[in-house]
Amino acid sequence: MAVAHVPPSGTWYGATLKEWIFTTDHKKVGMLYFITSLVFFVVAGLFGLIIRFEQTAPGIHLPGMFGQEGADLYNYILTGHGAIMLLWWAVVVWGGGFANFLVPLMIGARDVAFPRLNSFSYWSFFGASLLVLLTLLPPNWIKMLWTGYAPYSMNDNAGPTSLYVLIVLLYSISSTGGSVNMITTIVSMRAKGIGWTKLNLFVHAIMAASLIQLFGVPALMGSVILLFTDKYLGTNFYNPMLGGDPLLYQHLLWFYSHPVVYVMILPAFGVFSEVISTMARKPIFGYISMALAIYAIAFVGFETWVHHMFVSGVPDWTRVLFSYTTLFVAVPTGIKIFNWVATLHKASIRYNTPMLFTFGGILMFLIGGLTGIPNAMVSIDLGISDSLFIVGHFHYVLGMALTFAAFSGIYFWYPKVTGRMYSEGLGKLSFWLMLIGANIMFFFQMYMGMANGMPRRYPDYPPIPEWVQLMQIQTVGALIMSVAILLSLINWVKSLWGPKADDNPWKSPSLEWSMTTTPVGPNNFKKFPVEVPDDWHPYAYYKGYHAHI
Amino acid sequence: MRKILVLLALSSGAMAEDIFAYPRAYWENSVTVWFWVAVAIYLIVAIPSVYFMVKYHYKPGKNEEGEHIEGNTALEIVWTVIPTIIVLFLGTYSFANFVKQRQAPEGALELKVTAFMWGWEIEYPNGKKVYTFFNQVADPEKNIYLMPEKIDDSVKAYIPAGKPVKVYCTSRDVIHSFFVHEARVTEDCVPGRITKLWFQFNKPGEYWVFCREYCGTWHSRMATVLKAVSEEEFNKWLGPTQGAQQPAPAEQAPQQATQ
Ligand code: HEM
Numbered sequence A: 001m002a003v004a005h006v007p008p009s010g011t012w013y014g015a016t017l018k019e020w021i022f023t024t025d026h027k028k029v030g031m032l033y034f035i036t037s038l039v040f041f042v043v044a045g046l047f048g049l050i051i052r053f054e055q056t057a058p059g060i061h062l063p064g065m066f067g068q069e070g071a072d073l074y075n076y077i078l079t080g081h082g083a084i085m086l087l088w089w090a091v092v093v094w095g096g097g098f099a100n101f102l103v104p105l106m107i108g109a110r111d112v113a114f115p116r117l118n119s120f121s122y123w124s125f126f127g128a129s130l131l132v133l134l135t136l137l138p139p140n141w142i143k144m145l146w147t148g149y150a151p152y153s154m155n156d157n158a159g160p161t162s163l164y165v166l167i168v169l170l171y172s173i174s175s176t177g178g179s180v181n182m183i184t185t186i187v188s189m190r191a192k193g194i195g196w197t198k199l200n201l202f203v204h205a206i207m208a209a210s211l212i213q214l215f216g217v218p219a220l221m222g223s224v225i226l227l228f229t230d231k232y233l234g235t236n237f238y239n240p241m242l243g244g245d246p247l248l249y250q251h252l253l254w255f256y257s258h259p260v261v262y263v264m265i266l267p268a269f270g271v272f273s274e275v276i277s278t279m280a281r282k283p284i285f286g287y288i289s290m291a292l293a294i295y296a297i298a299f300v301g302f303e304t305w306v307h308h309m310f311v312s313g314v315p316d317w318t319r320v321l322f323s324y325t326t327l328f329v330a331v332p333t334g335i336k337i338f339n340w341v342a343t344l345h346k347a348s349i350r351y352n353t354p355m356l357f358t359f360g361g362i363l364m365f366l367i368g369g370l371t372g373i374p375n376a377m378v379s380i381d382l383g384i385s386d387s388l389f390i391v392g393h394f395h396y397v398l399g400m401a402l403t404f405a406a407f408s409g410i411y412f413w414y415p416k417v418t419g420r421m422y423s424e425g426l427g428k429l430s431f432w433l434m435l436i437g438a439n440i441m442f443f444f445q446m447y448m449g450m451a452n453g454m455p456r457r458y459p460d461y462p463p464i465p466e467w468v469q470l471m472q473i474q475t476v477g478a479l480i481m482s483v484a485i486l487l488s489l490i491n492w493v494k495s496l497w498g499p500k501a502d503d504n505p506w507k508s509p510s511l512e513w514s515m516t517t518t519p520v521g522p523n524n525f526k527k528f529p530v531e532v533p534d535d536w537h538p539y540a541y542y543k544g545y546h547a548h549i
Numbered sequence B: 001m002r003k004i005l006v007l008l009a010l011s012s013g014a015m016a017e018d019i020f021a022y023p024r025a026y027w028e029n030s031v032t033v034w035f036w037v038a039v040a041i042y043l044i045v046a047i048p049s050v051y052f053m054v055k056y057h058y059k060p061g062k063n064e065e066g067e068h069i070e071g072n073t074a075l076e077i078v079w080t081v082i083p084t085i086i087v088l089f090l091g092t093y094s095f096a097n098f099v100k101q102r103q104a105p106e107g108a109l110e111l112k113v114t115a116f117m118w119g120w121e122i123e124y125p126n127g128k129k130v131y132t133f134f135n136q137v138a139d140p141e142k143n144i145y146l147m148p149e150k151i152d153d154s155v156k157a158y159i160p161a162g163k164p165v166k167v168y169c170t171s172r173d174v175i176h177s178f179f180v181h182e183a184r185v186t187e188d189c190v191p192g193r194i195t196k197l198w199f200q201f202n203k204p205g206e207y208w209v210f211c212r213e214y215c216g217t218w219h220s221r222m223a224t225v226l227k228a229v230s231e232e233e234f235n236k237w238l239g240p241t242q243g244a245q246q247p248a249p250a251e252q253a254p255q256q257a258t259q
């Protein structure tokens, strides 16, 4: 039982170390996830900088060591950067961090459905995190990149396959536990009066993301288990010399790893919706179509995986078919963007840090979405597949839209979580630097892929003067971006001693603001069970509404 | 920027003689159409959002709360239907070009390519083979890529300019990808499978081929150079032909037996 661990201090975080370790409280578990995720984000960000420095000039600059080449070190660092940014940051910051803290508060519940499973999920994720740290030792360098394509991933050049498989399995156990918990919580623990049409869009997003995880993760686990048995137990699922097929691995991997991009981006959309409605003081435009679009994206997302395999040797008709299905994702995504813009019409917009990050994030997502189209148009993909274009494209989506959404969310809920107000000035400075730096970095990355045909995953390239210049520009952008991230980190730490925040600084009817103290009390709500009036809605921002709450 | 402009100029209207490489020309058609559609959509969304951001700024005493508007069904239908039509158009336009990108013209020179960690084996119809290893495209002293003119001609694969070339690719170990850089076409080389692509360079010159599927330590140096030369020069380089490529039918019969 969660309540058993409630500390007497009156805030959710007051507790001894022992209680933090054995906690089953959703807020503490959420925070454990969040801190782990943020630490890994910083590590992966530093890895990103190392990659940038390596690519700034042609030739291999990283030193060879322990019998391995500089290029091997690069491959290890690129593997780390990609895998950690995707799995430890883009997925876990939402499903582990934000969702655990916010979902019960948004639906009027005291905890998640299975608090002990929740704690178990965190600790298996923690186990996976420790194993990731083990890869820092040179003999353990995993160099198969986050995609781990067979048969390369079974080759000794790729590093210890078994360690990789173990990490993925622990991680998958954690994701499965987490998504079962979220789905059950959202389905069965909503307070009276909170129907499906009165859920925060962030909650809908977590629901859809958890469903994707539950359907998709088994394929990922299957793909790596077969890898393990192939390498160590002599089966031949992937080995063509013995009748296997390397493309089987790709189908299994992408059956999960394409939909997982929606596990990452849907909650980011959720944050955009929360922040834009709150800061524009206006109900979200087209709530129902916003919610349906989330589920539509999750559903169509399972029908598009072959777009990652357009040049892998699959039959031509399959490529055309999946080209169309992929393009259709643009329709529900478009609906979301148009509705956000329409929400701004006749609004009363406050420009604080969360709003800037959200607005910037939406405009960057627009670029990310439009540059996704050429990857879906199979005719264009033949020329840009596995080039820096795709890398630039997904950094617009993940490095900008998603990361801006996470920063927006951190600033937005900072007062509720810590009880303190962040510094606006520093937050805004961080935003503008990040917008400028990230655009310089990722625009030219994308440009190089399309205009110069520069392949991805290349530490070295021919010393063509134009290429060198484009690489140098990107490094400048990456440096500006790093400063921006550092400023936000400083802000979050420094503001722990900042001015005290009100219970509801954004004057929001959403339950996590209107029904709790700041910081949240151990029992979550001022009154339990939570009751809402009939005309309540999380986005009921209009004149006179606040009288009800 | 200049590159993008050239790219745009090269599109649909360009004359056949101007075309530098296939299937790049078809690829550029698709890129151009996508580019303008994307720019148009970007402006259609970004201009109103920035306009609203400015116009509906919070003003104390004047604009304190937003209007109570929850949606507009007609508008929402419009922005569901129009994007559907746009993506159907883009998908079909891409489909039409894709068919040409994949369909090699008759009479193409056929090459058998075998990729390995880390290099290429390229076999000509007469059995002649060219090998390129990763360390042959770089300067070992300076540990840096050589430009094509500094690379030894013996590791370059000659091709006839102005003639289509069809590549059948496979791999000896892990997955690689044969990326004909200036022709903007790539296809993975998968062990146990034979994949195909075609390309054509209309101008003599030296063109990079890069490996574009990650394959380990020297993935980024797994390159080779295609040297496009006139047809006579190519035939001279290729040496005595055997088998099916034989021009004169009279001489063909005895040699086919030796194949
Ligand atoms: C600090 C800012 C960042 C910098 C400087 C950076 C830089 C880079 C660079 C240079 C590459 C390699 C390009 C190549 O293949 O040659 C790369 C790859 C990648 N990045 Fe980032 N990145 C940043 C942030 C992010 C974020 C926030 C995410 C995701 C949430 C992300 C996800 C990835 C992924 C998945 C890859 C592909 C790895 C692979 O090829 O297997 N990056 N990044």
Ligand SMILES: [Cu+2]
Pocket (backbone or CB within 6 Å): A257, A258, A259, A261, A305, A307, A308
């Ligand atoms: Cu995908």
Ligand SMILES: [Cu+2]
Pocket (backbone or CB within 6 Å): B175, B176, B177, B211, B212, B213, B214, B215, B216, B218, B219, B220, B222
């Ligand atoms: Cu390669």
